[in-house]
Amino acid sequence: MKSNFLCSFSVTSLSSDAFDIDLYHESLALRKRTFVDEMRWPLATLDDMETDQYDTLFSHHITAKVDNLVVATLRLLPTTHNLFGSTYMILDAHRGRLPDMPASIMQQEIIDPATWEASRLAICKSVLPRDRNALLRELINYAMDFIRGQNGSGMLGLMNPVFIRIFNRLGFSVSQFGPVCHQSDGPICVIKYDF
């Protein structure tokens, strides 16, 4: 690996005793800058933050920092999540409950305390292309360690299918878990990580 990309990772949750409000704010702010300001996705915002129905007491927010600036964020939610009619993003989309997302995207429904969903992955555009794979690899490693700490052993994500090959080359055990759907941003599919 050529990249010498160095960053520090943290995780915070509204339900944690050590809840870090600044980190939580920076995570939602990077999502707003990335998805709303730059990509023009029609998402709900409040001031400089983007938020949705899956940012709950049960969600955990991982951030990667370089020189004290958040450069990437990822949200983790157990697939057992069910709050006020919302489960987790991939399952709600699969069931056709999210009008801006494709339906029938999962090979089968998963509701399992050992499997978590990774969503709202955003990376700051200041991260150079040559460093992005290294950053993503470390971000996923950190997420997997966190999930293992919760007695979990699997993770679902919704990404471009090209990442299946990339992640397997990077040493993860990753498989496609549903059909490829074509959207304006390109193809996406549910990816399942086993660890």
Place this chain on the structure above:
Amino acid sequence: MNRLQDFFSGYGYTVTSGLATANCVTSTFSASWVEKYFREGFDQIDPIFKFAEQNKRRCGFKQLTDIDMQTPLFEEAKAVSADSNIMITDFLGGSTMVLGGVNPDFSSQHLIDAQEVCKLTHRQVMTDRIEHLTDKQIDLLELIEMGLRDSEISYELGISSSAIAQRKKAICGTLGLTNFQTAAQLYTARKWSGLISP
């Protein structure tokens, strides 16, 4: 976001790194008109392709006058609402997009937006072709994105430098480009789309 149909009542465009044929046309004009257009060699006399030839490797725009359009070709095109009076060309890494659009009321205010939409459409056509790349071609693009030199790629993939050159050429061929750097940039933009703004 503006789309081509916001500017033109009808349009047709070709995206190619060589000569335009009926196979590289995307059009709102009738299929029978497009088929006839190339079968009867109208592309040889249409001012749009002369304009594209003059603008080779450059982005350009031209609006035809009524006098320009007083020809048998335009008489015939008008009968099927395909009398394009607006010509736009866009160039990207060896690929040329040539667009003809119908809008008799086209104003200079439309120009910048219409050219931008053409540019985005051209880029979209090219990035959609990334789906046709093979796994081995993607492996090469991945290592290039990570900043590896050819000698390092050769070691990583266990292939010779001439095989790397052949693979780059094949990638350009699949995407319809002549510039490999553009191919690598399009790959990176497509891969990270939805995670990082382009």
